[in-house]
Amino acid sequence: MTEITAPKSPVTAEQFADEIREQLKYTQNVTTEQATPADVYVAASKAVRNHLADSWFKTQADTVNGNTKAVGYLSAEFLMGKQLRNALLNAGLTEQFDKAVEALGFKVQDVVDAEYEPGLGNGGLGRLAACFIDSLASLGVPAFGYGIQYKYGIFKQEFDKDGKQVETPDYWLANEEPWGHIDYNRDQKVSFGGKVVENADGTKTWQPAWSVRAVPVDYLVPGYKSGRVNTLRLWSAKSYDEFDLLAFNRSEYMEAVTPQVKAENISKILYPEDSTKVGKELRLEQQYFFVSASLHDAIRVFYPGQDKPDLTTFPNKIVFQLNDTHPVIGIPELMRILIDEYGYDWDTAWSITTKTFNYTCHTLLPEALEVWPASLIGELLPRHLEIIEKINAQFEDELKSKGVDKNTIKDMAIYTGDAVRMAYLATYGGSHVNGVAELHSQLLKDVTLKNFSDVYPDKFTNVTNGVTPRRFVKLANPRLSDLITEGLGTDKWLSDLEMLKGLEPLAKDDEFVKKFAAVKKANKVDFAAYAKREYGFELDPNTMFNTMVKRLHEYKRQSLKILSVISTYADIKSGKVKAEDVTPRTVFFGAKAAPGYYLAKMTIQLINNVSRVVNNDPDVKGKLAVYFPWNYNVRLAQHLIPATDLDEQISQAGKEASGTGNMKFALNGAMTVGTLDGANVEIRERVGAENFFLFGMTVDEVEKKYAEGYNPASYYEADPRLKHAIDMVADGTFSNGDRNAYSPLVADWLTKDWFMTLADFSAYMDIQSEIEALYADELEWNRKALLNVANSGYFSSDRSMEDYLERIWHTAPLAD
Numbered sequence: 001m002t003e004i005t006a007p008k009s010p011v012t013a014e015q016f017a018d019e020i021r022e023q024l025k026y027t028q029n030v031t032t033e034q035a036t037p038a039d040v041y042v043a044a045s046k047a048v049r050n051h052l053a054d055s056w057f058k059t060q061a062d063t064v065n066g067n068t069k070a071v072g073y074l075s076a077e078f079l080m081g082k083q084l085r086n087a088l089l090n091a092g093l094t095e096q097f098d099k100a101v102e103a104l105g106f107k108v109q110d111v112v113d114a115e116y117e118p119g120l121g122n123g124g125l126g127r128l129a130a131c132f133i134d135s136l137a138s139l140g141v142p143a144f145g146y147g148i149q150y151k152y153g154i155f156k157q158e159f160d161k162d163g164k165q166v167e168t169p170d171y172w173l174a175n176e177e178p179w180g181h182i183d184y185n186r187d188q189k190v191s192f193g194g195k196v197v198e199n200a201d202g203t204k205t206w207q208p209a210w211s212v213r214a215v216p217v218d219y220l221v222p223g224y225k226s227g228r229v230n231t232l233r234l235w236s237a238k239s240y241d242e243f244d245l246l247a248f249n250r251s252e253y254m255e256a257v258t259p260q261v262k263a264e265n266i267s268k269i270l271y272p273e274d275s276t277k278v279g280k281e282l283r284l285e286q287q288y289f290f291v292s293a294s295l296h297d298a299i300r301v302f303y304p305g306q307d308k309p310d311l312t313t314f315p316n317k318i319v320f321q322l323n324d325t326h327p328v329i330g331i332p333e334l335m336r337i338l339i340d341e342y343g344y345d346w347d348t349a350w351s352i353t354t355k356t357f358n359y360t361c362h363t364l365l366p367e368a369l370e371v372w373p374a375s376l377i378g379e380l381l382p383r384h385l386e387i388i389e390k391i392n393a394q395f396e397d398e399l400k401s402k403g404v405d406k407n408t409i410k411d412m413a414i415y416t417g418d419a420v421r422m423a424y425l426a427t428y429g430g431s432h433v434n435g436v437a438e439l440h441s442q443l444l445k446d447v448t449l450k451n452f453s454d455v456y457p458d459k460f461t462n463v464t465n466g467v468t469p470r471r472f473v474k475l476a477n478p479r480l481s482d483l484i485t486e487g488l489g490t491d492k493w494l495s496d497l498e499m500l501k502g503l504e505p506l507a508k509d510d511e512f513v514k515k516f517a518a519v520k521k522a523n524k525v526d527f528a529a530y531a532k533r534e535y536g537f538e539l540d541p542n543t544m545f546n547t548m549v550k551r552l553h554e555y556k557r558q559s560l561k562i563l564s565v566i567s568t569y570a571d572i573k574s575g576k577v578k579a580e581d582v583t584p585r586t587v588f589f590g591a592k593a594a595p596g597y598y599l600a601k602m603t604i605q606l607i608n609n610v611s612r613v614v615n616n617d618p619d620v621k622g623k624l625a626v627y628f629p630w631n632y633n634v635r636l637a638q639h640l641i642p643a644t645d646l647d648e649q650i651s652q653a654g655k656e657a658s659g660t661g662n663m664k665f666a667l668n669g670a671m672t673v674g675t676l677d678g679a680n681v682e683i684r685e686r687v688g689a690e691n692f693f694l695f696g697m698t699v700d701e702v703e704k705k706y707a708e709g710y711n712p713a714s715y716y717e718a719d720p721r722l723k724h725a726i727d728m729v730a731d732g733t734f735s736n737g738d739r740n741a742y743s744p745l746v747a748d749w750l751t752k753d754w755f756m757t758l759a760d761f762s763a764y765m766d767i768q769s770e771i772e773a774l775y776a777d778e779l780e781w782n783r784k785a786l787l788n789v790a791n792s793g794y795f796s797s798d799r800s801m802e803d804y805l806e807r808i809w810h811t812a813p814l815a816d
């Protein structure tokens, strides 16, 4: 066995400064005098990475040699956020870094600002994956994150002069990126197309038409105070033939690079979330690409140098979690590997495969469940289509033998002859299926996957999402973190978040509540400075900061929020509410819309134009302002969440699987206005109904209304506030008199309104009045906000991971 050295011991600030100097000199090749903040950022990052190297090697060795099963988290998205501050925190080098940078003659802020955030995810699902791998490392559980190193992440969002969203490519690798290490020597070959031939002995051979080289880029995932460093392995697609020499000799330059372009296209771009079916060939190529490479990689890691490994032990070595349906092609791929590459029989292969995989569902919208045309799978992965057909046949037999009726069997088909339903394949091909909040998991069982839960009730479970307190409290909100530590007399809460409960008695202590209020105020002042610097906004930190940040989607109902803002604007302007009765408010929106999502993009345009009109109207100055900082990302979240007084979680009940922003806001001492949806339900249960602003229809009421036949126009007619707000959108108030600018949006509200924004409007306006009344009492507001913090410890992703360990993965941390 190789000798594993102990982790590098912490260093002094002087020593760390020397390490940065050394990196500057020998790897950046600049003198300290020549260096820019960006050079220092790269040098310091590499120095921190070096500090983590020994722990990384030791964790890898223990993972392979230890007797604990590892976790493989397969995800098309990892929305990591910036790395430097997090790595410093977990390496115990924060103070040394701050002092060293000063000693080198730089400003800490400039150095930290030089880091560019990788946007390798769309939103909740990708950020959840990042929180989970942070928590696994912090708990000391051996784990691999497996995904794709997209060359272009989620698009950069800008707004044009009309307030429309403009998407530009986000080339995040334009400058040196010190965190990922590309490992050309641990590559994998991934093949596509061609045909399947039957051999004389009845076995099958897939003869693919083309192959791609999958090269891993490794990111270290340091645990907080665990001494463990796990691996995030993101695959990058390269071509085997750099260019086609034959074509090149004929001087056909463009043709010569075609195979290279085709191969490298696979990891070129992240699909911007589209909750409707997008049957794109490239998307399937991406999914198969990273999943095939990852499964082969796991075999390489756990059976090093073995030609004929005993893969019946594979499920004891590693358990794979499928993050939504995106990696579900892994099920037929593992079957193929076991049967075609290692010669196992079908039943043995099936037994290994079903023990290896579990599936997490993140949606309730049936249209968001992936379904692939069989013809596409047949063309791209002909052997996999055969395997899927056979899985489906076996499944039908199993259902028959269980006495399931014919029609139900048909409804449950994994393979319909035309299409492959990935969620069904995942449910049958894995051991467990989980939703991401109690309500969501219940609805999965009762509605979305009801037939499956009837036949396989034991497969279904819940694991409520969580967020990492290291990034979203400690790093994002150092003031609150210090106050919590002061209140609890220890900082152990950062790895045991339920300890926040100890703050509960302090909610009775007015002095402590005042300190808590002062933290929020200081964060708002900070955010105002940040927003001035980054966006040129002039914010008033003496107003209520009211925030709605999340992807733009009809079901999330940004429309409800903007209609209420319009209504408030109209009331103040007309003098209907007296100036002295208005609670001054600054409303923030942050949201990207999928580039092809017409109504979502129009909603963005409307919000921007409401912002323009309201912010320039002297009649409401100091009372109401609306800001839409563009390009919402993890960095902006870390600045805005700690500065927020009131958070909006106002999706139609039964549509938001969980939400994780809601948890981040509660942990940072914001109050929530929300519906009984997703994890809101559990947040409210924990923080107490009296500390949560609930409004709107429940899931049952929504269902009833759909059944009765929903008529949005009747709500428009019944509530004059709503009518007036919609009329203002229609009459050109927010489009320089153009009455057509928003007509598709207005028409949708009045005739369809699928997510019942109009039906919930009155309740929403009423709760806003209650909110304003409470906000007027600063001490009471902050007492309640503090109780939100004290009772949100459950929403740590450490707890989520413990639930997965117990309910799904059946594994444990490594021994020391």
Ligand code: 26Q
Binding pocket: 122, 123, 124, 125, 126, 128, 271, 272, 273, 274, 275, 278, 283, 362, 363, 368, 370, 436, 465, 656, 657, 658, 659, 660, 678
């Ligand atoms: C699918 C097919 C083709 C192209 C893109 C996609 C695609 C990509 C991303 C579909 C969905 C997503 C992302 C979904 C997502 O972020 N869901 C959210 O997951 C969170 C974590 O569990 C929950 O908190 C949110 O409620 C849920 O909306």
